[in-house]
Amino acid sequence: DIQMTQSPSSLSASVGDRVTITCQASQDISNYLNWYQQKPGKAPKLLIYDASNLETGVPSRFSGSGSGTDFTFTISSLQPEDIATYYCQQYDNLPLVFGGGTKVEIK
Amino acid sequence: QVQLQESGPGLVKPSQTLSLTCTVSGGSISSGSYYWSWIRQPAGKGLEWIGRIYTSGSTNYNPSLKSRVTISVDTSKNQFSLKLSSVTAADTAVYYCARTSGYEDYWGQGTLVTVSS
Numbered sequence: 185d186i187q188m189t190q191s192p193s194s195l196s197a198s199v200g201d202r203v204t205i206t207c208q209a210s211q212d213i214s215n216y217l218n219w220y221q222q223k224p225g226k227a228p229k230l231l232i233y234d235a236s237n238l239e240t241g242v243p244s245r246f247s248g249s250g251s252g253t254d255f256t257f258t259i260s261s262l263q264p265e266d267i268a269t270y271y272c273q274q275y276d277n278l279p280l281v282f283g284g285g286t287k288v289e290i291k
Numbered sequence: 292q293v294q295l296q297e298s299g300p301g302l303v304k305p306s307q308t309l310s311l312t313c314t315v316s317g318g319s320i321s322s323g324s325y326y327w328s329w330i331r332q333p334a335g336k337g338l339e340w341i342g343r344i345y346t347s348g349s350t351n352y353n354p355s356l357k358s359r360v361t362i363s364v365d366t367s368k369n370q371f372s373l374k375l376s377s378v379t380a381a382d383t384a385v386y387y388c389a390r391t392s393g394y395e396d397y398w399g400q401g402t403l404v405t406v407s408s
Contacts, residue, residue, distance in 0.1 A: 185354075216393070218393075218394040218395075220338075220395075226400075227387055227389075227398035227399065227400055227401050228338065228387075228395070228398060229398075230394055230395060230396050233393065233394040233396075234393070234394075239396070271337065271338055273338075273394075273395075275393055275394065278351050279340055279351075279352075279353040279354060279355070280340040281340065282337055282338040282339070282340070283337075284337050285337050285338075
């Protein structure tokens with residue numbers, strides 16, 4: 185199985201801060217990488233697909249980059265409604281695997 | 292707008308079979324090139340992919356669960372289902388169904404299944 189190492193596991197930032205989360209794959213997954221946002225008690229929501237494509241309706245402050253084994257997810261200006269846990273997911277190989285998650289809190 | 296809704300028992304006894312159904316509305320489960328997936332999440336933990344079924348009926352399962360999992364589809368009812376046999380407390384989780392096309396773009400709200408006697 186491909187392992188997805190996501191870091192940090194949690195972070196605290198102020199409103200307006202730039203927030204960056206990284207995800208590293210244990211082998212080359214090209215750009216087959218998605219990012220999801222999950223708020224407490226809710227289902228995950230797709231934000232970024234194919235490493236860098238913004239899902240329709242998702243605010244432009246969210247972005248993704250990377251290819252191969254190293255990927256980055258960025259919130260350019262953290263908003264109160266962005267409090268959530270974020271997950272990366274590879275879909276290059278089966279089984280599909282999610283990263284361990286990053287819990288984002290407001291400082 | 293596609294919507295998915297999980298249904299099934301919220302409590303299952305150890306060693307028994309967990310059975311859930313996902314009803315799809317707002318579109319035909321047979322249309323388009325989509326997989327229909329099951330994903331679970333134990334309380335306070337991360338997401339685990341269980342498996343998926345294509346509209347043709349072909350399936351893929353997580354090897355960690357493969358011996359216990361069956362996913363099937365009923366196109367006449369616009370539903371797909373999950374069966375997980377020989378459950379233990381470790382199978383207690385919120386179970387989600389989702390539409391997959393490389394990414395999961397539509398999700399059900401999730402249903403909590405507790406394994407306990």
